[in-house]
Amino acid sequence: MAPTERYASQRVTNILGKSRLGIIAGTGPLPRQIAERFDPTGKSIFFIALEGITDPKTVFNFDHRWVKLGQLQIAIAALLEAKVDKVVMAGPVKRPALSSLKLDKRASKMLWRGGTKIFGDDGLLSLLINEIEKDGLKVIGIDQILSDLLTEPDLNIGPHIDNVAQRDIDRAIEILVKLGPADVGQSVAIQEGLVLAVEAIEGTDNMIDRAGQYRRDALGPILVKISKPGQERRADMPTIGPKTVRLAISNGFRGLALEEGGTLLLERDEVRKIAEGANFFIVSIKIPGAQ
Structure with a gap:
């Protein structure tokens, strides 16, 4: 392992401790890179994979659960069941038209409470993070794990x-x-x-x-x-x-x-x-x- 990777691994251990990291995976290689770099065994990694978005290769050999975009309660319940306490969102997700989504009750309530915030990316993402953290999960940034990048x-x-x-x-x-x-x-x-x-x-x-x-x-x-x-x-x-x-x-x-x-x-x-x-x-x- 290169010195920078060794340092990064030590740093992520300090951030995560003995907790389990949940990765909500979008497109591209980044979600799997995060998982493989710090725990290729998969023991402390759990993926939420998005149907029609996440590449199946991303979550291969890792514990994961497939959900549809808009199934917020199922995703949060899966993270809690997997004993995840910290969550990272990685990989781009093309924003669909809200009218095209089949939202569950929790997602619908979140958007209703959000008002005009839902029309901007930052506002919508902030609403999503706040909703995830209501159940005791902690959302962290990729930069907190891969600061050397x-x-x-x-x-x-x-x-x-x-x-x-x-x-x-x-x-x-x-x-x-x-x-x-x-x-x-x-x-x-x-x-x-x-x-x-x-x-x-x-x-x-x-x-x-x-x-x-x-x-x-x-x-x-x-x-x-x-x-x-x-x-x-x-x-x-x-x-x-x-x-x-x-x-x-x-x-x-x-x-x-x-x-x-x-x-x-x-x-x-x-x-x-x-x-x-x-x-x-x-x-x-x-x-x-x-x-």
Whole structure:
């Protein structure tokens, strides 16, 4: 085990103690990576897998329960029955239309009490966390377990940024900070001062594809990704991995700027290899007033 992984394992032991960790699994590799990294035996891991969303490979060989999105009471009861006391939410889940869900009584009451909060991602996620914690469960952030994957100050992979890139990054930060209170956007694609795309419901990867359609024949665009002010990081932690970096490169982007301490950078060795091979920069940025 590498020194950083050994330290991370010791740290997660301090956080979790002898408790059992419940993982509510969305899409992508992150949920299983969390489980395998710290307890490949599965003895202290229990998954809630979402029908039609979670890849069955994610929960293979781990104790788990399949539930439909909207079956809140069944999910919470399964966590309690499995003697889970700490819960982490990992992996993206595309937000469906509420009218398309078959909500159980508990989920329906939660949404009714939430009022207008249900229309924003942060408000809805905060409601969900509060509901889960009513039964004595404690929801923790991925960053509390995988703190070594957070972007550190002065991160610089690939070439150093030039003045044009710095101006683009500064402008993107200004835009995202203003949009954040409206619960809009974690990312902006910008090229020589021109905003090509702002992330909306489609997610970062689809936004990159969209921005690529408007890229001009000039210095490539830059993707800037930060947390929204007051973002519920326990359920919505900005995350970047090899797939997103490859996608940005294939769409002609020349760099990526990530909030320091506010973004998980997965599979860093692979990310570094991809970026350096394409002369693509990845830097960390400090956000004024960030947590």
